[in-house]
Amino acid sequence: MVAYAICINIIRLLVEYKMNRWLRKLCHGILPIFGVIAFALWIFLFSTSDRECYVFRSCDVLCDKSYKNCFEKDYTLVVFQTPLTGEEVFRQMDHCSNNFIEKFLLPHPSNSQPKILPCPISDFDPLYATLTRHKKCALVGNSGILLQSKCGRTIDSFDFVIRGNMAPVIEYESYVGTKTDMMLLNDVMINVLAEVLSRGPRDDREIEIMKTLKHFRNTILWYPKNTEKHISQLKSIVRGLKKNNFSIHIAYSLIDIYRNIKWKYNMWRYPSSGLYMLALAESICEEITLFGFYPFERDPFDKEIRSHYYDKSFTRYKSWAHNFETEHGILESRHSQGLLHLKYQC
Template sequence: MNVKVLSMVKQAELFERWRRMQVCRWEINETEAKAFKSYLSRCCNAPSFLFTTQKNTPLGTKLKYEVDSSGTYNINSEIFKMFPKDMPYSRTQFKKCAVIGNGGILKSSGCGREIDSMDFVFRCNLPPISEKYVLDVGFKTDIVTINPSIIADRFHKLEKWRRPFYTALQAYENASVVLPAFYNTRNTDVSFRVKYVLDDFESQQSVYFFHPQYLLNASRFWSNQGVRAKRLSSGLMLVTAALELCHEVHLYGFWAFPMNPSGIFITHHYYDNVKPRPGFHAMPSEIFKFLHMHSKGVLRVHTGTCS
């Protein structure tokens, strides 16, 4: 399943190829996976540079933004204290990891128990994981990303009442919260407010900020791999990190089409009734790449039901 060929086939033909592939039992291809991880490591080095830390971003650093390349942020003592001393996962490689997208293909999947059995679970953009959805999406969460636009839209930039935001995060228990504070200048203050809020409420949840150079390197890496987008999706950011931090990577909820491989129409997200729509990210391009990587045994894409 070559990614360039996939991008040119009709949707029905793609689905048929994918269904035929499901007949075979997936196993990680150690050689292909190791080669891909090695290539990715030379580019991005998540164990050292995924988040801003006191080690990789010393006090006084003029940190360049990912997209506002002419802008910098001076790391003063107050901000420096927000950073962990070193990368929290630099000395551990997790055996099995799940990266959970929020696609409607997860609805009625029954994959919750399988997801919860993983050694490490990444989730994107504060999705609901209540009892209503737990059978399909599970509960376990080790990292959850939050796009600052969510803080602005759902929690009024944390400029007034902050308890609703704190309460929403409690569903994730001790999961670490990750934000792209240095993606652009608009993201910075609202990302810092998340840290202040959790500190004020004496939360045990850690708050980390993606290192802008890591995200820029990851964007270049995927562009060279044929993924074209104005910006990487949160899901692809986490898949990129997981490929370095984990031995075996499993994707759930990643699907960019209005119907599942069986031809049944699905919603945009597992938690709403909105139809899929074209957006800012190159979702079909990302999915093509994931399917190609699945076929080579680099990672596994789950699109069906779980036993």
């Protein structure tokens, strides 16, 4: 029995030896070939599925077809052309996964300055466009101080008017004007708007929002933050706009510009919607005038004012997230430098 066991072990070792030799040959010969094929296939599928990321990461600035309106990637807005299809995709560069392509296939020479490479945004998708540049822009805040201004006609005279968070204009025309080229949506309003468009308005504020939407003519609704967190709301808004045949464009930022704005304005807390509006205006406008940017409870004559001009009461809105007084100091500093104009009376 012992001799039999010894013979069996010797045979098993010989078989394993031959198998090991065969496996070594396989590893040195056939497997590398399969590996190269699999790697090439992975690259093809990876770059195809993230084609838009490949295009954008190979560019420094994004332009329209004429190359007259070009913007840095950080402040490029992707604007969906009308009519809306209901199939819109809100892909930002922050969500792209092809770091391999960026790192290995598109490196900048280490011994030279990277060249500025402009690309037409139509390379991303022929349905998309960028914004156009403007001479004079008005940014309209929501402070109750607007009710003392009578600036409506002045605001409407600007080339491009930006407002925030579905602030109403109907019944306030003499104070805030009616022209609305762009409306910024914050996180709260994007949820509200999605609900209102899907189920209809239920209270006075929601009825006001629907009236505002009906008033828009080729207005751009802009969401500047991370689209991945609100993709369902964005798609719901698109479906609602299409269903109601509203004359409205949808836009989102190519990159979530939250960190850029904090760095640009040296902010410790979360930047408010007003700073997002200002950052955009500083990239597309030659001259900027701000109306209704006033965070204080009383006007310069010590008269109490509403937090929002459309509020029915004097309820104060306190926020731990924003430091409105600090932001107002930033605006005043830029005003004194001649970089923008703060206007309280017209």
